[in-house]
Amino acid sequence: MGHQPTDPYDILRSGLIWGRWKSGERLIPQYLTAELGCTSSVLREALIRLAGEGLIISEKNQGFRAITHSPETFRQAAHLRLVFEVEASQMSLKNADFEWELSLSAAYQKLAHVEKQMIETGNAEKYVRHWSLQDWEFHSTLLSACGSDLLLKTYKSAFDTFRMYAVSSIPNYGFGGEITAQEHRAIYEAAIKHDIAACIKAIETHLVLYKDGNRTNEPLPAKSSLQAAKKSPPPKKKKKI
Amino acid sequence: MGHQPTDPYDILRSGLIWGRWKSGERLIPQYLTAELGCTSSVLREALIRLAGEGLIISEKNQGFRAITHSPETFRQAAHLRLVFEVEASQMSLKNADFEWELSLSAAYQKLAHVEKQMIETGNAEKYVRHWSLQDWEFHSTLLSACGSDLLLKTYKSAFDTFRMYAVSSIPNYGFGGEITAQEHRAIYEAAIKHDIAACIKAIETHLVLYKDGNRTNEPLPAKSSLQAAKKSPPPKKKKKI
């Protein structure tokens, strides 16, 4: 069994990505202590680090907020993903060794498996979080042999920003059924064949729809509440009647 | 008259970029308080934020260190710059309006002027810091009309990493005399003509040498000490004789 993270930084980071706090929402250290099991100072440090990473905005004397996203910021994140994936997949395919091919195959099989379940059961929502993790594993493995840790680190940051928006505002976090599965297959097969041109084309096909905003126009599904028990701020003092 | 920054974060950030602390050097909050005029807690926060940005490394119970760079990390930063500049300059040229052309011209004239001084006086060292600032202004202005704040922010981070290494390890921070001046002119002229292909080519010419490590092989000049007055750690206890 895996362990739940207990480090406030990890909890906050993953909470931000998976929609525990919404776009623009204030994060007040004082009211998170009970839930995260530490004092507000420790939370403050975690929030500052996340501000440095760009997941949180902090303005002097105004505390912390989750970054605000919009279709436009999503478009920018998708565009950055596209730029990185096109560049780094080329480099990866050039450096690729046998071990890399093994991990890419493993990542692809796991991704394809969950996508098959989502399509066959017709119950995509049930698997969508797992799918999102496998989607990350597949894309990051594809780029992992590019030879630049800096590029990979920067890519991760763009991917997380992309995912934050997808989780909060796109049906099934962007999983588009059979079409998405086909796109992943095209990327995988081109990569395994070391066909750089086909791989780039497949990546562009996969991401250009987000970049141009064409996959964000569908209606939002009803979202169930994700609220965990938390100490709430005291009710505001009422105006005298 | 401009003001010196007094915010510890700004002082640390600029100190890191301009070589006040060297690659891998420990930053111990306790010994920086006198110099930066605040308590170690405030310094800690600034250091954590810089860790989030990637300029500082922090490991649990091991405190903070300036990121360690090497020819390889420099190569990666140069490569990232190249990727961003090629992509964003295209977008900028497409969006370019009159105001953008004015700021690009202004930035270029200032850059060309300091480069001329460096070449004519033969005393590049005297101007190199100013040159580095103008170099940033020129390159960032070129990309400024690309329409993606996220791309610009990410580019800045790569540029800072690039510059950190250049300041510490490359003669004249990478200013290569007449050749560099010519390269900047080629970029500028292609941009003003909205000649995307020529602009990309000029950018590639400008950056590919760093990317491939060919401008880092020159001998290092003697570096004078930059040490400011600082409270030093107490001398280590001597071994008994």
Added chain:
DNA sequence: ATTTATGCAACTTTCGAAAGTTGCTTGACA
């Protein structure tokens, strides 16, 4: 002579309280 324990100094991290800031609410004054 080497390995293994113990002590200690130098930091690092966490804590909780004090000081500072912001923006509402309310009450005084035009």
Added chain:
DNA sequence: TGTCAAGCAACTTTCGAAAGTTGCATAAAT
């Protein structure tokens, strides 16, 4: 009624001390 200022509650930021950790120096054991 409108506006302006004082008061206040809710945070945010800073502080300095307490607690915890690491790694070296020295001492003890094999």
